[in-house]
Amino acid sequence: MSDELNIIKSQAEEAMVKAIDHLEAELIKVRAGKANPNLVDGLVVDYYGTPTPISQVGNITVADARTLAIQPWEKNMLQPIERAIIAANIGITPQNDGMIIRLFMPPLTEERRKELVKRAQGEGEHSKVAIRNIRRDAIEKIKKLQKNGLSEDVCKDGEKNVQDLTDKFISLVDKHLAAKEKEIMTV
Incomplete structure (x- = not known):
């Protein structure tokens, strides 16, 4: 049964990696005054x-x-x-x-820089929501396994692993946003 937990965890991790990749692609489109x-x-x-x-x-x-x-x-x-x-x-x-x-590329005004930071943070928030939705789906799958006879302790460990994974990816989103904000605000 723990094989099923590992599959759920690896599927969740794969989906979270895709969410981070999407965030990176969207942040590239937010221009920071440099031609790209x-x-x-x-x-x-x-x-x-x-x-x-x-x-x-x-x-x-x-x-x-x-x-x-x-x-x-x-x-x-x-x-x-x-x-x-x-x-x-x-x-x-x-x-x-x-x-x-x-x-x-026109030089960015302070006001425009702040707008771009807000847009980047909005993209980051979308990624965080996507990651949390992935977590929710994975935990629902784990609870179904528990109803089908998997022990409660194993399920709690599985849920904790998924939560740790979620925390790791949320902090990764925050790091990307901090780097992009620094890039945008640098004159």
Whole structure:
């Protein structure tokens, strides 16, 4: 029966790792005043009627610390890429010179930095909720095992292991948020 507990614990840990991975991906999208190609990762361009990720229609490079350059492989894709960036509302106006689209990262004001910190903390809170939901599901599975004849002591140990795992991942979320807040608030 303890094999079932180990399976439940490993499934919970795997799901919590995915929650942390998702948090990291979302925190990358919160810009800290530096150009990062991941800023346009989620953008989709209309490529001859087919929604296509922006990275598949052009080359995305960091020109300097505050500039992203997008060079489409086809010149007629300049307008659709520009429209996709404007529609995404990422707070940056694209500059089109007929060959390359440049995204200039404006310097962040103190107010904007605080907004970005709040957004990062919101993402962190979503991750914490996801981790707690994973914990709840795992504990429910353990309680079902107890109803099916697993001893109470073994179940309590299993619940404690799941709680320890939860605490570990919640503290990991807090570390990620502290690092991102420091990155955003550094001028």
